[in-house]
Amino acid sequence: MRTEIILAGKGGQGILLAGYLIGYSVAKFTNYQVSSTEEYGAETRGTDSKMDIVISDEEIDFIGAERADVAIFMFKDQAAKYSRLVRDGATVMIDSTLVDASTLPASWRVIDLPFTELAEKGLGTPRVANMVMLGAFTTLGLVPLDALESAVREVVSPRWVDLNLKALRLGVEEASRKAVNPLTR
Amino acid sequence: MRGVSVGYLTGNQAVAEGAMAAGLKFYAGYPITPASDLFEYLSEKLPKRGGIVYQGEDEIASIVAAIGASWSGAKAMTATSGPGFSLMAESIGLAAMTETPVVVAVNMRTGPSTGIATTPGQGDVMQSRWLSHGHYPVVVYAPTGVQDSFDLTIKAFNVAEALRVPAIILSDAAIAHGREKVMMRSDVPVVSRKKPTPGSKYLPYEAGDDLVPPMAAFGEGFNVLVESLQHDERGYYVPTSHAFEKLVTRLNRKVDDNRKMIVESRVYGEENADVLLVAFGSYARVARGAARRAREEGFRVRVFVPISIWPLDEEGLRREASRAGSVVVMENNLGQLYREVQRVVRDRDVGFLPLLKVELPTPTEALRSLRGMVRA
């Protein structure tokens, strides 16, 4: 089964690191195939930050996402801009601190959590909002939490590892509290 | 799995890893997008394995230094893109004429001229074959992703070393900068150039039945003569038709007679398809995505992917073409691979689907265009 994921926000939100960690943990710690692309040129000019990730149990054909099954939007502009690449019925996670859920298509199953606020209040810095998001992302069942934790330990600079792991767990807790996993419903 | 390391790498990193697995000892480069990060990656990694990384003053200096290094016995490579590849024209011919194993990784970007530095292109198919003047041999592989980038780089080194020819890895910005899971075997087969027996009488361009002369390195006492002029077995300038025919024929036969060892292609999808869609490099991934989408619509698309572009797997292509309802070539140019496919598939019409794009077209887009031209 092929799962297309779009991860987007604005520059500085740690989108590319988050995307890299997802890909890294799938590649290194699961039997799944994974590919990712950052868009080039025109579309991601300015402060856009967008990554397509494809996860599959078979060889991956096309490396990009054109009808994403899962989308993560960390900022409102990119949510508006890339919504055309997300299929009906997709599971969409948003940072409700920065994206207004009421503006999103009704066909999506939206998981809205205030990642930025959670990071700020719970860990003292908005900079780990991406990690809180990743923690929440693991509850979709695409990437196991322990794989992501291992990825964080291998990829992130040692002095930030603890903070990032805390942020991951905070994301897991908040998401589990929020709802039943919509993918398995 | 033992002896396999799993990576999550970009195409450029995988080319670098493949090169090191194949025994790379000398890399010379000149910064250019989208090949600079390959250079940067090797700058960090290769010295740890005792290899040399060197930044030339331009692409000419870089490839010529790689050729010189190869004659010192080192497995050597350079990497570049459009404008830099154009600058290497004369030197590719030098490598071919002097039978110097050297690998050139070319990441196609959008041309002509400076074009668009960051976006993937496919406009250099003919250039990769006929870059330099004269009728010379060259082997070109086109990876379709990161795993191929690793595997085909090893293959390119092995072919370059076995046949003493320049070998090119013709990739593009999408693959070079895309990231994928890649399995890297540590026990890959590695081929190195054959050497003359010490103390033997040695003629640097005298070949046996396999058409490939043994290659002495500088400093081994063989007094080799590297000669860019038309030459005989000794490397002596001989401007006659006889010598010309003899040399050029042998140089090119090294590739022609070894097609079996060189060529590679893949097919995807069901056998009796409505369309055989021919695509290479990153467009092969688009084509495969389009075939998946087509299946959902009950339209049967089989995808033929040439992995070696020069030479093509002509037999495989002809066989596949004979079975399909129609044959269409899809590429990001106005007809380069298409001309080769037409030449190979002589007995039937070949459709052409140029998708001129600065980003990868989506499978849906490709399928829509394909359905527009093939009424199935």
Add this chain to the structure above:
Amino acid sequence: MEAIQVSVPRIHPLDDYLRTDRLPHTLCPGCGIGIALNAFLRAVSELVGEGRLDRKNVLFVGGIGCTARTSMYTMFDSAHVTHGRAIPFATGARLANPNIIPVVFSGDGDLAGIGGNHLIHAARRNMDLLVVVINNMTYGLTGGQLSPTTPTGHYTTTTPYGNPERPFNLIPLVAAAGGNYVARASITQPEVMKSYFKKALLKEGFRLIEVVSTCPENYGRHLGYKSPSDFYLKIKGVVKMRSGVKPWDVKYDWNSEITIGEFVDRNEPGFSRLLHEQVRKVMAGEN
């Protein structure tokens, strides 16, 4: 009186350094290149004789041109590559094997024209090369066209009304770019030239020896020198040997003086050594 014994066959003392089976060579009678090659090979053979040079490690590289063609005849590991590219070729060969002693022996057009960028960058890096520029002030092989070192006003086949350009003075150019040794010799003083070669062959880093030479066939004739010796005598008159001269005071003036001598002589570590030391440190985890 005893009869003089003539030894047959006559063997030239430098035959050992030439692919004698290729002789006769293709250089014109009276050409200055032969004098320079002779001085170079004598320098090598003396150093080899003195046990100071292992000829097995000498790599003799030329680009394209009459001068570069000498690489077709020298009995070393030799390379006759493309026009202007002798320096990068030799650079790669040396960096891949630091035992190699590369000598680039090529023309003014090859090294200062089409290959000029390689020249200044090799000097800047202090790359371990001995670069010998045989400056005959013209493109000899292609028929005597304008070269970057052709003096102003001179007639060549592409400046039939006189050269309106200013020439390169290679000594200050290369001295400014860098390098351990910068000297200019002349075919009219072959023993001095040989002593420069001997010295430079044993040094590391970048070394440039420009040799003021003649092309009687395709250049001298346009300038009105009827015979090679007339041209030779003109050169002999214009070159002035000086010592203690700063590179930027070195003259390249056809009408007054072409200064010859040694102008830079340093012993800074060569690029090849620095690079290999760095690699060694990286491997040992010291860097």
